[in-house]
Amino acid sequence: MRRFDYARTSRAGEAVDLVAGEPTGAFVAGGTDLLNLMKDGAEAPDLVVDINDLPLSDVEVVGEAARERLRIGALARLADVAAHPRVSRELPVLTEALLATASPQVRNMATVGGNLMQRTRCWYFRDPDFACNKRAPGSGCPAQEGQNRWHAILGGSDHCIAVHPSDLAVALRALDATVHTLGPGGRRAIAIGDFHREPGAAPERETALRHGELITAVEVPLPRRGTRSGYLKVRDRATFEFAVVSAAAVLRMDGRTVRDIALAFGGIATRPWRSAAAEDALRGRRLTDDTVAAAGRALVAGARPRTHNAFKVELVQRALHEVLGALGDDR
Numbered sequence: 647m648r649r650f651d652y653a654r655t656s657r658a659g660e661a662v663d664l665v666a667g668e669p670t671g672a673f674v675a676g677g678t679d680l681l682n683l684m685k686d687g688a689e690a691p692d693l694v695v696d697i698n699d700l701p702l703s704d705v706e707v708v709g710e711a712a713r714e715r716l717r718i719g720a721l722a723r724l725a726d727v728a729a730h731p732r733v734s735r736e737l738p739v740l741t742e743a744l745l746a747t748a749s750p751q752v753r754n755m756a757t758v759g760g761n762l763m764q765r766t767r768c769w770y771f772r773d774p775d776f777a778c779n780k781r782a783p784g785s786g787c788p789a790q791e792g793q794n795r796w797h798a799i800l801g802g803s804d805h806c807i808a809v810h811p812s813d814l815a816v817a818l819r820a821l822d823a824t825v826h827t828l829g830p831g832g833r834r835a836i837a838i839g840d841f842h843r844e845p846g847a848a849p850e851r852e853t854a855l856r857h858g859e860l861i862t863a864v865e866v867p868l869p870r871r872g873t874r875s876g877y878l879k880v881r882d883r884a885t886f887e888f889a890v891v892s893a894a895a896v897l898r899m900d901g902r903t904v905r906d907i908a909l910a911f912g913g914i915a916t917r918p919w920r921s922a923a924a925e926d927a928l929r930g931r932r933l934t935d936d937t938v939a940a941a942g943r944a945l946v947a948g949a950r951p952r953t954h955n956a957f958k959v960e961l962v963q964r965a966l967h968e969v970l971g972a973l974g975d976d977r
Contacts, residue, residue, distance in 0.1 A: 666858025720759030
């Protein structure tokens with residue numbers, strides 16, 4: 647690990663100024679991802695700013711009764727959010743995604759903001775002995791023809807096919823969350839769908855954040871009465887493992903007909919993946935094996951599988967069938 651300077655502050659504005667003033671500055675809270683990146687040599691900040699003293703850990707309901715939102719501070723620990731009574735009662739997709747994340751020990755340390763900012767688990771990115779366009783732009787992407795079992799079948803480019811690893815981000819994508827930030831230019835509200843970027847020709851730019859911009863909170867609209875939601879994570883082992891594929895579903899039913907639906911997926915794409923095509927195949931239709939199968943085909947219509955990850959095309963369709971089967975009425 648390379649030598650670095652360390653600072654700690656209890657003021658958000660000062661934290662932003664410190665990181666913005668250092669080209670390789672970084673924020674740290676739980677440190678469950680950044681410290682590993684630094685040990686691996688995938689990141690080498692000259693300045694690390696500890697933000698654990700910032701007052702950004704509350705979880706509260708805001709807004710008027712008809713438009714209530716859950717505001718989750720960026721420093722709220724994953725375990726605390728999962729245990730919050732409004733989350734467990736009204737947002738099961740969020741609770742299930744959080745409880746599927748890593749291990750209890752990590753969930754006790756990791757923060758909501760840090761989880762959204764975590765880097766890919768691509769081994770080519772994490773090993774400085776390999777070329778990687780994400781770590782060293784222009785050096786190449788060995789995953790294209792190399793060992794790519796874990797990599798994306800959607801949203802990739804010739805420059806990068808690394809998968810975003812967050813379970814939380816997949817659930818938030820299905821819930822139409824908003825990310826609030828504070829940066830050198832002031833405050834911003836970023837729709838979760840605009841927060842993570844597809845790699846294109848610049849895979850090193852993973853989010854919409856500018857350098858020195860700090861996540862302060864995430865807001866989630868609380869669902870209307872009768873909304874059902876759930877999260878399914880398919881992985882190689884039961885704990886402390888990233889998704890091979892995952893599926894988040896939020897839906898409202900009118901009898902056996904889908905009145906409205908939001909679907910998001912992890913493990914298959916370079917960012918948390920929302921599928922409007924799959925949603926359109928179900929909205930206004932009866933929830934049957936046939937309509938779910940049609941939605942699955944729509945989801946993977948643009949897939950570009952590689953040598954070792956082609957199995958994800960079928961697996962994610964099965965995951966969609968299972969998560970909707972658990973939520974739907976008699977089909």
